[in-house]
Amino acid sequence: MTEGASTALLTDMYELTMLDAALESGRAGRMSVFEAFARRLPGGRRYGVVAGTGRVLEAIEKFHFGTEEIDYLAGIGIVSDTTLEWLANYHFSGDIYGYAEGECYFPHSPILTVTGTFADTCMLETLILSILNHDSAVATAASRMTASARERPCLEFGARRTHESAAIHAARAAVISGFMGTSDVEAGRTYGLNIAGTSAHSFTLLHESEEEAFAAQIATMGAGTTLLVDTYDIPRGVERAVAAARGAGGELGAVRIDSGDLIAQAFTVRKQLDDLGATTTKITVTSDLDEFSIAALGAAPVDSYGVGTKLVTGSGYPTAEMVYKLVAREGDDGQMHEVAKASSNKKSVGGLKVAGRVRDEKGHSAQELIVSAQSWEDGLAYLDRSGARPLQHKLVSGGEVNQEFVGKEAIAAAAKRHDASRAELPYDGWRLSRGEPAVPTKLVDIFEGDD
Numbered sequence: 125m126t127e128g129a130s131t132a133l134l135t136d137m138y139e140l141t142m143l144d145a146a147l148e149s150g151r152a153g154r155m156s157v158f159e160a161f162a163r164r165l166p167g168g169r170r171y172g173v174v175a176g177t178g179r180v181l182e183a184i185e186k187f188h189f190g191t192e193e194i195d196y197l198a199g200i201g202i203v204s205d206t207t208l209e210w211l212a213n214y215h216f217s218g219d220i221y222g223y224a225e226g227e228c229y230f231p232h233s234p235i236l237t238v239t240g241t242f243a244d245t246c247m248l249e250t251l252i253l254s255i256l257n258h259d260s261a262v263a264t265a266a267s268r269m270t271a272s273a274r275e276r277p278c279l280e281f282g283a284r285r286t287h288e289s290a291a292i293h294a295a296r297a298a299v300i301s302g303f304m305g306t307s308d309v310e311a312g313r314t315y316g317l318n319i320a321g322t323s324a325h326s327f328t329l330l331h332e333s334e335e336e337a338f339a340a341q342i343a344t345m346g347a348g349t350t351l352l353v354d355t356y357d358i359p360r361g362v363e364r365a366v367a368a369a370r371g372a373g374g375e376l377g378a379v380r381i382d383s384g385d386l387i388a389q390a391f392t393v394r395k396q397l398d399d400l401g402a403t404t405t406k407i408t409v410t411s412d413l414d415e416f417s418i419a420a421l422g423a424a425p426v427d428s429y430g431v432g433t434k435l436v437t438g439s440g441y442p443t444a445e446m447v448y449k450l451v452a453r454e455g456d457d458g459q460m461h462e463v464a465k466a467s468s469n470k471k472s473v474g475g476l477k478v479a480g481r482v483r484d485e486k487g488h489s490a491q492e493l494i495v496s497a498q499s500w501e502d503g504l505a506y507l508d509r510s511g512a513r514p515l516q517h518k519l520v521s522g523g524e525v526n527q528e529f530v531g532k533e534a535i536a537a538a539a540k541r542h543d544a545s546r547a548e549l550p551y552d553g554w555r556l557s558r559g560e561p562a563v564p565t566k567l568v569d570i571f572e573g574d575d
Contacts, residue, residue, distance in 0.1 A: 131183045135250040152243040157452040160236035166441035168558030171228045173296040176259030220520035226542030234477035240302040249448040261438035262297040270302030277428040280306040282436030296435040300538045312458040316532035326353040338368035347374025378406040394425035475571040478503025482514025492565040
């Protein structure tokens with residue numbers, strides 16, 4: 125999709141056919157509340173990380189049906205002329221509340237709440253879910269990785285392991301969860317992210333010798349570069365790398381190890397570097413890392429990690445499993461009513477939700493308090509009486525996007541927010557093993573009146 129192009133056809137056909145039928149039945153104008161949430165945390169993880177909200181807001185601003193989109197829909201004949209006329213004038217005009225990017229979430233957290241007419245709100249389902257499910261899955265995996273790495277930097281190297289557009293957005297999500305940068309140049313340009321990279325094995329193999337390859341890289345990148353030392357024999361590679369940097373009048377910045385037993389190699393290479401007097405030369409490791417292998421490397425003398433495949437695929441869980449459900453709508457009496465699915469294993473909870481986080485005496489998150497209420501004001505008042513920190517922000521007002529939550533500056537704010545939100549988690553929240561959510565969810569229903 126080209127820059128500035130309409131996002132309106134990034135949708136499932138049934139959004140359009142539902143709209144068509146609702147316009148015909150006269151129910152399309154009923155006020156409605158939709159909610160994006162996850163029934164569970166994939167893989168028994170202890171918490172999830174919200175990411176993609178800024179992209180959702182940017183996509184909604186471009187969600188309109190121009191001549192090309194209307195002509196296409198007219199040509200395939202899936203909706204009536206009346207609906208085509210309605211779509212031609214469509215711009216989202218409702219309100220959206222949601223968790224800010226970087227915030228941790230738990231089962232049934234109302235991550236995004238969309239209010240407006242049914243016609244206004246149902247159209248956004250697929251767009252919202254496709255973005256939130258991808259970005260939050262990556263951000264959750266990234267958070268587990270940066271938590272395992274502790275203070276050691278992590279870099280995103282996954283562009284070659286996923287769709288070219290997904291790679292850009294994965295880099296953004298990773299930075300929200302603490303990654304220091306990305307190898308993807310377009311991600312750097314689009315989102316203002318730090319980009320990093322030096323050379324691959326092919327560069328070494330291009331030259332007649334390893335020494336020649338190292339000298340060529342240092343000649344253009346300087347002695348502070350990172351040299352890949354495992355194309356042939358690692359001990360010889362390390363020796364040649366240090367010698368090449370010193371031959372250029374400097375001290376080598378770092379060596380990268382991309383194969384073998386990374387823990388054993390890290391200890392061996394660190395000793396060799398120290399014996400050579402290259403005590404300031406750092407060690408970075410790559411090679412199919414995930415949060416578990418990063419944790420295993422915690423005692424090894426590693427200075428940074430490059431993560432690719434496991435990051436951009438959510439470390440085995442490529443979707444956050446969020447859904448988008450109607451939870452309240454206007455009835456024939458003109459009043460709002462709770463609605464919910466009752467399907468086995470897929471039940472939803474009705475009512476507009478207002479969420480807050482209760483902390484214990486040590487400042488750790490102790491409860492996700494979710495209030496089902498008639499209005500935001502009622503829900504916020506209940507949170508205030510309960511001493512809970514409100515979690516939602518007004519992201520869209522009458523169709524106008526709050527610019528605080530979009531753009532490059534919003535990414536840095538989200539990264540800072542995630543650091544604080546994760547730091548609030550109790551000890552169990554940092555564990556990598558499968559288990560119950562780190563913070564229990566309590567639902568209170570005051571929809572029919574304050575309790």
